[in-house]
Amino acid sequence: MAALRIPTPGRRFVISVPYVWLVVFFFLPFLILLYISFVDMGNDINPFKPIWDTQTGLLTLKYENYWSIFRREDGGALFDTIYIEAYVRSIWYALCTAALCLVIGYPFSYFIARAKPSVRPALLMMVMLPFWTSFLLRVYAWKGILADQGIVNQTLMWLGITSEPIFMLYTNVSMLVGMTYVYLPFMILPLYANLVKMDFRLLEAAYDLGASPFKAFWLVTVPLSKSGIVAGFMLVFIPSVGEFVIPSLLGGPENLMIGRVVWDEMFTSNNWPRATALAVVMIAFIVVPLAIYYHYTGESADERK
Amino acid sequence: MIAVLNRHISKVWMGAVFLFLYMPLFFMILFSFNDTRQDARFTGFSLRWYQALTNDSRIVDGFWLSVKIATVTGLLSATLGTFAAFVLVRYRRFPGRTIFSGMVNAPLVMPEVVIGLSLLLLMVGAQNFLGWPPRGMLTIIMGHTLLGMAYAMVVIQSRLMEMDRSIEEAAMDLGARPWQVFVLITLPSIAQAILAAFLLSFTLSFDDVVISEFLSGPGVNTLPQVIFGYARRGINPTIYAAATLLIITVTTVIIAYSVWVARQTRRREREIAAAMRAETAALS
Numbered sequence: 001m002a003a004l005r006i007p008t009p010g011r012r013f014v015i016s017v018p019y020v021w022l023v024v025f026f027f028l029p030f031l032i033l034l035y036i037s038f039v040d041m042g043n044d045i046n047p048f049k050p051i052w053d054t055q056t057g058l059l060t061l062k063y064e065n066y067w068s069i070f071r072r073e074d075g076g077a078l079f080d081t082i083y084i085e086a087y088v089r090s091i092w093y094a095l096c097t098a099a100l101c102l103v104i105g106y107p108f109s110y111f112i113a114r115a116k117p118s119v120r121p122a123l124l125m126m127v128m129l130p131f132w133t134s135f136l137l138r139v140y141a142w143k144g145i146l147a148d149q150g151i152v153n154q155t156l157m158w159l160g161i162t163s164e165p166i167f168m169l170y171t172n173v174s175m176l177v178g179m180t181y182v183y184l185p186f187m188i189l190p191l192y193a194n195l196v197k198m199d200f201r202l203l204e205a206a207y208d209l210g211a212s213p214f215k216a217f218w219l220v221t222v223p224l225s226k227s228g229i230v231a232g233f234m235l236v237f238i239p240s241v242g243e244f245v246i247p248s249l250l251g252g253p254e255n256l257m258i259g260r261v262v263w264d265e266m267f268t269s270n271n272w273p274r275a276t277a278l279a280v281v282m283i284a285f286i287v288v289p290l291a292i293y294y295h296y297t298g299e300s301a302d303e304r305k
Numbered sequence: 306m307i308a309v310l311n312r313h314i315s316k317v318w319m320g321a322v323f324l325f326l327y328m329p330l331f332f333m334i335l336f337s338f339n340d341t342r343q344d345a346r347f348t349g350f351s352l353r354w355y356q357a358l359t360n361d362s363r364i365v366d367g368f369w370l371s372v373k374i375a376t377v378t379g380l381l382s383a384t385l386g387t388f389a390a391f392v393l394v395r396y397r398r399f400p401g402r403t404i405f406s407g408m409v410n411a412p413l414v415m416p417e418v419v420i421g422l423s424l425l426l427l428m429v430g431a432q433n434f435l436g437w438p439p440r441g442m443l444t445i446i447m448g449h450t451l452l453g454m455a456y457a458m459v460v461i462q463s464r465l466m467e468m469d470r471s472i473e474e475a476a477m478d479l480g481a482r483p484w485q486v487f488v489l490i491t492l493p494s495i496a497q498a499i500l501a502a503f504l505l506s507f508t509l510s511f512d513d514v515v516i517s518e519f520l521s522g523p524g525v526n527t528l529p530q531v532i533f534g535y536a537r538r539g540i541n542p543t544i545y546a547a548a549t550l551l552i553i554t555v556t557t558v559i560i561a562y563s564v565w566v567a568r569q570t571r572r573r574e575r576e577i578a579a580a581m582r583a584e585t586a587a588l589s
Contacts, residue, residue, distance in 0.1 A: 015399060017388045018389040022408040023408075032427055033426055104322060137329075137544065149343070243416075244515050282416060
């Protein structure tokens with residue numbers, strides 16, 4: 001690594017600009033978040049109490065905010081709370097979304113990767129184009145499409161598949177359609193980037209050795225694209241867990257997701273300490289899969305060497 | 306036989322996925338011209354929803370506010386993203402580098418609700434201690450820039466990593482100062498990525514609901530917030546009209562950008578070819 005030795009003052013300036021910004025707008029807010037999750041709830045004017053007791057001056061961390069996430073106050077069974085339910089539901093729907101995106105996106109990415117090199121950029125651009133137009137508006141459109149009198153039901157009735165409209169909007173079906181729709185490009189792009197680099201001579205070799213197309217696909221293509229699958233899965237799963245807008249527009253009242261729960265605790269119950277504790281636990285739920293992800297990508301990077 | 310079958314499966318599958326991806330767009334464009342409020346049957350052509358759109362002061366105000374916020378966010382994000390990418394790519398070791406790269410990347414994986422909530426707490430704290438900033442446009446810009454900067458950094462970082470360092474080294478050897486090298490060599494060669502980063506963070510900001518909902522104050526509503534409010538209440542073709550205009554704008558910008566990139570690449574290739582010819586001529 002030769003070259004570009006910016007003198008120390010200049011160098012310090014270049015580093016400090018983004019550094020200070022991030023400390024102020026990322027690190028500090030996170031510390032405040034953590035702090036409030038360990039204090040008592042206050043009143044309307046001051047939604048939380050200071051960490052020190054105003055009379056004795058003693059510092060006490062309040063773990064109750066975390067306890068109340070895992071156990072009901074009247075003392076029920078452990079993990080039997082609406083919060084745990086919301087976490088499990090969010091993770092479950094995020095997993096479903098990622099799985100659906102994989103099932104739809106994998107063949108699609110594979111076909112793009114095997115298309116003529118001259119048409120590939122156009123096909124990719126067609127995948128990206130909807131992504132650049134408002135995500136909110138595209139989600140909103142599904143409301144009209146999936147409505148009782150919407151085009152999906154009209155088509156189904158016209159085809160004679162059903163005689164009465166199927167109730168889809170405001171159920172988990174409409175929510176999963178919306179989430180899959182929004183996050184599909186996040187699955188397609190890493191998969192494509194991976195599959196396009198694949199050496200298709202390996203498949204030919206498998207055919208020559210007598211493998212059926214399915215077997216060759218399962219034993220050669222899929223293992224080779226493992227890192228792309230993991231990357232796509234993570235890119236879909238992570239934002240899906242905290243998704244707020246899609247469940248609000250397309251989900252039903254019984255599909256309460258954790259993002260919504262945090263919002264309600266903050267603005268409806270005005271319980272800041274609990275809202276922050278819920279957020280901290282949510283970060284923990286995100287960091288664990290991420291650690292696994294980095295473990296995997298680190299491994300695949302070594303394999304490439 | 307299998308190859309033929311394969312080709313058809315691939316066409317059908319790709320067609321179906323593209324239909325899935327584009328159906329909402331076509332749906333909104335079609336029904337924005339409908340002359341009744343219902344969205345199951347197209348009853349006749351009309352421009353009434355476009356008229357309703359221009360008369361809806363909440364949407365119009367929200368649009369201009371969003372344009373302002375997104376422009377400032379885009380500029381700030383591209384600038385900070387350039388700094389951050391430069392630091393990460395070029396400065397291999399300095400104290401706190403690990404924390405730095407962690408902090409730059411973290412907003413990419415944090416749920417927006419958590420980002421919005423923690424920034425709201427920061428703003429409330431700052432208001433208590435400093436009496437500033439008021440919740441509104443400024444706080445929304447700060448929130449959007451935190452997210453936009455992370456995306457901008459990723460885009461610019463990948464360009465910086467593949468950049469040919471030899472030109473910079475040549476400039477250094479010829480006596481250029483570091484800032485001259487940066488302004489005259491580095492910046493022009495990553496300009497395309499910076500523009501892409503600007504467009505990306507502009508779009509993110511223009512589209513964001515969650516962070517704005519957390520950070521906006523009374524009476525301050527960005528376009529997505531207005532639309533989100535309408536959308537929760539039911540179907541309103543005025544929004545389809547807004548969507549149609551947006552789709553047209555975005556498509557135009559993207560096509561213009563691709564044409565610009567293609568032309569830029571072609572010009573560079575021509576210049577390199579010309580330089581090579583000149584060199585050969587000089588040598589012979």
